[in-house]
Amino acid sequence: MNENLKPHLIDFRISGNTEIGYLAVIENNKNIPFDIKRVFWTYYNPDMITRGRHAHYKLEQILVAMAGKLTVLSEGINGEVTTYVLDTPNVGLYIPPMYWHDMEFSDNALMLSLASLPYDESDYIRKYDDF
């Protein structure tokens, strides 16, 4: 892992035959800086909700709004807060370890997450005061 990486947007769209639609592609350690160990996605969320509200000690992840809109607030340990709006399926947000993140969902949003580690509750920082 590159310790200097900060949250940033990545465009995964690849060129191709657009007559049958568009394609976005991610390859491990090629256009993302880690190997994918776990994939999860949300669906059927009612109205607007907020997920996240935690940080990770080690986990890196990519978030994509496959449908609808996600507004992601990320905060680093030195206190800088950045807001990212994800509203197109070809763009993902890289979130490094030790960034607190909240995701506000539009009422039809579908969030895909690609994560660098298997699930491990001890990697979560769930209390903002601990962060």
Next chain:
Amino acid sequence: MNENLKPHLIDFRISGNTEIGYLAVIENNKNIPFDIKRVFWTYYNPDMITRGRHAHYKLEQILVAMAGKLTVLSEGINGEVTTYVLDTPNVGLYIPPMYWHDMEFSDNALMLSLASLPYDESDYIRKYDDF
């Protein structure tokens, strides 16, 4: 890889707090039989289209209809054809190597694919006669 695996559906839904929606989770070699090396998804496809029309020598993959409906026809080398309808975001279809597959998209379908290998054109069998 288990050579005896055939195409089959897998439910990725996990239980949890459904007041904020639902969650589906995949972990490498836990509820799928391979490590994810590549992820791709389609979006903005116009009207009904068909993708696929190929088989792979080695690649294994999971297909999920994140939105809309996918009708997947899979054919093994001994000629048996099975049709799978994917229309809920928590269910994926495992496709082993050496299965020809066609995917018919509804006009708002969004297909997620999780694949066991990086992109390699030499792994594709694109002519049905070769299959």
